[in-house]
Amino acid sequence: MSRKFLPLCLFGFLMVFANENSFAQKKSDTQDDNELKTTPKLVVGIVVDQMRYDYLARFWNHYGDDGFKRMVNEGFNCKNNHFNYAPTSTGPGHASVYTGATPATHGIIGNDWYDKESGQSVYCASDSTYTSVGTVSDAGKMSPHRMNVTTITDELRLHTQMRGKTIAIAVKDRGAVIPGGHTANAAYWFHGEDEGKWVTSSFYMTTLPKWVSDFNASNKVEQYKKPWRPLKDINTYLESGLDNNTYEGLFVGETMTTFPHDLPNLWDENGKYDLLKATPYGNSLTTDFALEALEEEQLGADEITDFLAISFSSTDYVGHKFGVNSKEVQDVYLRLDEDLARLFKALDKKVGKEEYTVFLTADHGAVEVPSYLRDQKIPAGYFDWAAMVTRFNEFLNYKFGTTDLIRNSSNYQLFLDHKIIQNLDMDVAEVQQTIAKELLTYDNIDRVYTGHQMWQNEYTEGIPNILQNGYNLKRSGDILLVLRPGIITYATTGSTHGSPQVYDTHSPLLFYGKGIKKGSTVERTEIPDIAPTLAALLGISFPNGTTGKPIPQVLE
Incomplete structure (x- = not known):
């Protein structure tokens, strides 16, 4: 080989090596970029009102494969998840889930509380400076102004320069207003009484979108004005107490606590459309409306991440009325399982099975009916x-x-x-x-x-x-x-919540979908950990009052 050719060969080798090294470096940089964040087209936050963790295990054999079981089997299950504050109620619960903080920081210290400045009781979501949209009642005079800090939904909106959408939906106003944060495109809640409509506040808009008006004008609410019968053979509901007992409340007009509950005959004496809230049909109606929002708002239709916040409120109404050991509670969860399956199927089709991320948790747990515990010789009672x-x-x-x-x-x-x-x-x-x-x-x-x-x-x-x-x-x-544990201030029928005791703090936390590992942990996690975990997943700022920490086991 000539001496002139040798330098040329060496130069060529160096150029190839440099190019390969450059390609490898670019590939490495790309990998690092991918590790910075996960980019689902849609995040779906699900809060089940008054869900104890043990409802997952207790009703497991009755669940289908496509609802709760899908999240547990294909996602990540935090088995030892707790609220780390009290009082444990709906307003503080939703605020803590979405802000990554506790009431000490976010300021939502109850559903209602005594305002020391005005000397009046205030409601966590009320705001008289705004007007109702979709109803002539005061049901829409709401906003998140009492919440002192940002939410994960706010931070996602800020991160995307307000191009990512946030839509929040719940039967309860506070279950929609608080998760939507200060920047939501819309928050909708169900106004019952003699209207039976989805409504909102002028905080978000001046008129309802056409699709919401069309939904309200349809007969989709009317289809639930029917008797509430068990989803399955009630004789298979062995995980719950007797259907006829003294531990459950009665709808006005009923003389027995047993199935079926004849909603058409009970209608007028129980608040008309408000009656649906205390049945599984309230959750089904919420799912119907969420699916309509998914379609009409084109959520998850592009590469900019959107957020759909859904709260299933009817589980709380049923728990308060009938108690955690009732067949009604079992039935409402079996029906919710079917609604979840319906939601996930729609997300698979509309957004893509590998293109969305879901979390599911609760806003608080609930106590066993003390009168029932007392009859089982367990210390319990009423204050x-x-x-x-x-x-x-x-x-x-x-x-x-x-x-x-x-x-x-x-x-x-x-x-x-x-x-x-x-x-x-x-x-x-x-x-x-x-x-x-x-x-x-x-x-006591x-x-x-x-x-x-x-x-x-x-x-x-x-x-x-x-x-x-x-x-x-x-x-x-x-x-x-x-x-004392097991002591409550409540009626002698039905369950309640609000204490710092473990039955009120232990709640489910499931993650599923894009960027989520498969598995479970029994290490303690806490409700304020949810928002920073999502922020770490998405590569966005933590809500500005965050006190929780990301859960590393959850993230891929």
Whole structure:
């Protein structure tokens, strides 16, 4: 080989090597870019109102393959998922799911709470500065203005320069307004009574879109004005208690708690279209409307990620009415399973099976009916609030000479009148402590904490930590009460929620779809972890009040 040819060969080799190395580098860069984010065409957030985690296992053998089982078998199941704050109710639950924070930060401390500035009770989603759209009633006077921070839906809108759509849907107004965040294109909720329509607020728009008006004008709501019968043979509902028992509530006009529930005959005495909310048909109607929104709003139709937030509210109404051990609760979940299958089938067809990401969780759990537990010789019961107030007022008069110290009691909190305390030349912290010590002597009150303790201490575990996460310095009260496990303030029929006890905090958390691993974990996860997990998946900013952390096991 000539000496002239050797340098040419060497030059050629170096050029090939450089090109290959450059290609490899570009490929590596591309891989790194892909690892920065996952880009589903659509994210679907599902919140099931009042869903305990054990409903997954309890009714498992009755579920079909395409609803809950699809999410568990093909997605990721967080088995030890909890709310890390109290009170555990719908407004705070939805806010915590979507903000990645707790009430201490996002400010939604209850469905309703006492506003210390105005001296009035306020509702978490109410806003009199806006008007109803789609109804002449006040049902649409809503907005998310009481929520202090952004949501994951807000951050997605900001990230996409407002090109990605957010649509939020629920039977309950707060189940739509709060998940939609401050920037939603639309939030819709169901107004019952004698109208039976999907409505919204002028916060979002001035008139309903044609497709919503058309849906309201159709007979799709009317088709559910029919008897509620079990989906399957009721004799196979062995996972629930007897159909006829004393632990369940009655619709007005009923004399027995048993199936079927004759909705047409019960209609007028039970709020007309409001009656649908307390049956599985409310969830089916929600699914119908969500599928219409999917089609008409062209969600997931392009490469810019959209968000569809759906809350299934009827499970909560049914649980409150009949209790967690009822055959009605079992039936509402079997029917919800079919609605989920219907939703996933539509998403497969419209968006593409590998092109969307879903999470499913709850806004709180629920307690077993205490009267039922008591009959099983399990410690449980009911707190007599009226009797407590009588004894407590006697104490206030004896100790302070007045009962006017108490401005309000709500959400298991007492609000003191600080002006009266100052006029009496007393120290607020000392008054709080004195009252707390008194209340701790009452039957069925398990723990009492003061606002001063919430201010001065940093609790890292247990019920004090849960209370502190729910304690907002500007909005919460002076005295916090915790009842014994199994003790509630409620009717002797049906279930409720709101406490820091484990039956109210343990809820499902399932992820499924694009960017999600298959598997499960029994490591503790918490509700505020959902939003940052989605943000990490999408490669977008965390909501600006985030206190939760991404769940690494979930993400591919």
